[in-house]
Amino acid sequence: DSGVTQTPKHLITATGQRVTLRCSPRSGDLSVYWYQQSLDQGLQFLIQYYNGEERAKGNILERFSAQQFPDLHSELNLSSLELGDSALYFCASSGGGVNYNEQFFGPGTRLTVL
Amino acid sequence: GIQVEQSPPDLILQEGANSTLRCNFSDSVNNLQWFHQNPWGQLINLFYIPSGTKQNGRLSATTVATERYSLLYISSSQTTDSGVYFCAVFPTSGTYKYIFGTGTRLKVLA
Numbered sequence: 001d002s003g004v005t006q007t008p009k010h011l012i013t014a015t016g017q018r019v020t021l022r023c024s025p026r027s028g029d030l031s032v033y034w035y036q037q038s039l040d041q042g043l044q045f046l047i048q049y050y051n052g053e054e055r056a057k058g059n060i061l062e063r064f065s066a067q068q069f070p071d072l073h074s075e076l077n078l079s080s081l082e083l084g085d086s087a088l089y090f091c092a093s094s095g096g097g098v099n100y101n102e103q104f105f106g107p108g109t110r111l112t113v114l
Numbered sequence: 115g116i117q118v119e120q121s122p123p124d125l126i127l128q129e130g131a132n133s134t135l136r137c138n139f140s141d142s143v144n145n146l147q148w149f150h151q152n153p154w155g156q157l158i159n160l161f162y163i164p165s166g167t168k169q170n171g172r173l174s175a176t177t178v179a180t181e182r183y184s185l186l187y188i189s190s191s192q193t194t195d196s197g198v199y200f201c202a203v204f205p206t207s208g209t210y211k212y213i214f215g216t217g218t219r220l221k222v223l224a
Contacts, residue, residue, distance in 0.1 A: 033212070058211055105157040
């Protein structure tokens, strides 16, 4: 158990809908990262937050947004969903351990868009 | 941007065999991690190894940052070692983000 929690584990929805994925980092970690893993794209970095502020952005679509709250949990919002958004979405956290940038991953949310 | 290549892409072993997985990267990095993604999709930390050598049980890793590669050694492989092994690098230049390699898919046969 990495200490990072993600909910829900599975999500099935229809095209055009909007969903919210939730992540709670390890105790003491200030940074939260979101990744998307799809069959044809591998693991892609989406966005990073550090102590509530956006720190780095990757290949995140405009239909997607994220935020980190004062209690450090983070949410990833996906809207106007398309079939191609079906993927495994991971959250990772870092910052509270001996190795500052070492990332620990949650179990992921498997999103299926029908 | 930085390129991260892993080899081999696929590997099939008999239980008890040893293997070496390689990760090459095209630019200097501050950090490097190895992960194991098990058949259930979980990403498990194996090593945080920006340089040097580390060992954890049957697994060990070596990173030679000056030559831009890292190796993961698996000895006496077990069926539970099956899955995909990823290296991820944190480039020295550019924004704060990890770049993942394409992975090595390992299958260990009983």
